[in-house]
Amino acid sequence: MEIEDFYQIREDFHRHPELSGKEKETARRVADLLKGMQPTHLYTGIGGHGVIAEYVFAEEGETLLFRADMDAVAIEEHGGTGHDSLNPGAAHKCGHDGHTTILLAFADLLHRYPLAKGKILLLFQPAEETGEGAMKMLEDPFFNGRHIDHVFALHNLPGYPTAAVVCRPGSFTCSVVSCSIEITGKTSHAAEPEKALSPVPLLLQLLRTAESWDCNTPGKETYFRSTLIELHIGEEAYGVAAGQGVIRFTFRAATEKNLQTRIREMEEMVAAIPKTNPEYNVRLQWLEPFQANENTMKEAGWIKQAAQAQGLPYIEAEVPFAWGEDFGAFTQRYPGALFGLGAGTKTPPLHSPKYDFPNELIEKGAHIFYEIAKIALESRGKQE
Incomplete structure (x- = not known):
């Protein structure tokens, strides 16, 4: 040809x-x-x-x-x-x-x-x-x-x-993986948010932790970057205090070993939520993995x-x-x-x-x- x-x-x-x-x-x-x-x-x-x-x-x-x-x-x-x-x-x-x-x-x-x-x-x-x-x-x-x-x-x-x-x-x-974490608590009337079980504190804690892992120095084996893809809480219903939310990230690391370390740490954090807060339901998914x-x-x-x-x-x-x-x-x-x-x-x-x-x-x-x-x-x- x-x-x-x-x-x-x-x-x-x-x-x-x-x-x-x-x-x-x-x-x-x-x-x-x-x-x-x-x-x-x-x-x-x-x-x-x-x-x-x-x-x-x-x-x-x-x-x-x-x-x-x-x-x-x-x-x-x-x-x-x-x-x-x-x-x-x-x-x-x-x-x-x-x-x-x-x-x-x-x-x-x-x-x-x-x-x-x-x-x-x-x-x-x-x-x-x-x-x-x-x-x-x-x-x-x-x-x-x-x-x-x-x-x-x-x-x-x-x-x-x-x-x-x-x-x-x-x-x-890099090794790359995406992650989705859904947290479900309980809604309430917007006038009585204290009666709701808000996912906000837990979602923000996960976000702060992921951001603390960032080591954005190119070329180092310790390179790690978390990217917030989505943070969604509640619905457009002004009479309802939010009771459900989701946070989604991509994580990328210079080596497969370092990525797996962070995956284990995130899994441990998420697993601890219902143990200390049994009224919450939590769902963690790992998606679209790419090995280094x-x-x-x-x-x-x-x-x-x-x-x-x-x-x-x-x-x-x-x-x-x-x-x-x-x-x-x-x-x-x-x-x-x-x-x-x-x-x-x-x-x-x-x-x-x-x-x-x-x-x-x-x-x-x-x-x-x-x-x-x-x-x-x-x-x-x-x-x-």
């Missing part, structure tokens, strides 16, 4: 975005395209709508996994791309249409230029935006007893020079080496990115690394209504994946 064919494929994905967990047609299209690239094995329905293409070049050599995400963002597109979304309320504003196409172009390279040894798994993942897709795929029986030596993924990065490779060993993205992408030194080094071999600028990130990316579920289980691919300094930011994945990154992304695969497989041979 010519590179222009992949431009058209990407733009077709862009016209037909599907939200997290609903990527049925995207997955079908991916599988149909992969058949023409003749993988050794093709697996569908992995962890939901996940697709995996396996290329076996020889039993000798390691197994590498490369991942792309397929889901869209719940946002309206404002038009002007020339290939606008045809699905109201969904648009590819994080570039997953581009990531998917990069992995397809990589499959085409593997088909046309087979490697000398090893196995390559190309994993097309649903539901990255909700933080659920990676774990659902890893929990699929496909991974039971399957040995994987190294894992890799990329994410496009607006604000960086086009095709610049951005990476760092250690934490590349903790890049291992060797794999991050291969990415730098691949960038240099391809003549691409290499930028070592000074601090972890504060956003979450659920590829962290893979890097927590296997040695590997996530890296960024610059999308241009003038490209609108991710999740912006005006964002559109730059087609020129498709060829660059596919070739750097191919280069990483060659370096990783040759590295094992040199060690032996």
Whole structure:
């Protein structure tokens, strides 16, 4: 296939975005395209709508996994791309249409230029935006007893020079989780608020505690940020003293360990409320977890080496990115690394209504994946 064919494929994905967990047609299209690239094995329905293409070049050599995400963002597109979304309320504003196409172009390279040894798994993942897709795929029986030596993924990065490779060993993205705490007491007439059981003091206590945890010094392992998402108490009923409220946060930390420490502390605080105030009902929910992408030194080094071999600028990130990316579920289980691919300094930011994945990154992304695969497989041979 010519590179222009992949431009058209990407733009077709862009016209037909599907939200997290609903990527049925995207997955079908991916599988149909992969058949023409003749993988050794093709697996569908992995962890939901996940697709995996396996290329076996020889039993000798390691197994590498490369991942792309397929889901869209719940946002309206404002038009002007020339290939606008045809699905109201969904648009590819994080570039997953581009990531998917990069992995397809990589499959085409593997088909046309087979490697000398090893196995390559190309994993097309649903539901990255909700933080659920990676774990659902890893929990699929496909991974039971399957040995994987190294894992890799990329994410496009607006604000960086086009095709610049951005990476760092250690934490590349933060661990992130969202939390919702509902507290129900008792309402009363607004003229007699003393007869109500107000959630306000407890909600404010939770807010003060979360804010006290903040350590907003980028680059430190102790980095932690709590963001208040919603604080809602009562209803617009002026004759009623509020008896119910909810507070919602996102928590993000430089390491998975630090995030888990704060999660335990919040759980202990919430569990203590009904023990000391048995008249209150409390409900705590943890939502949309993203584990930290903790890049291992060797794999991050291969990415730098691949960038240099391809003549691409290499930028070592000074601090972890504060956003979450659920590829962290893979890097927590296997040695590997996530890296960024610059999308241009003038490209609108991710999740912006005006964002559109730059087609020129498709060829660059596919070739750097191919280069990483060659370096990783040759590295094992040199060690032996």
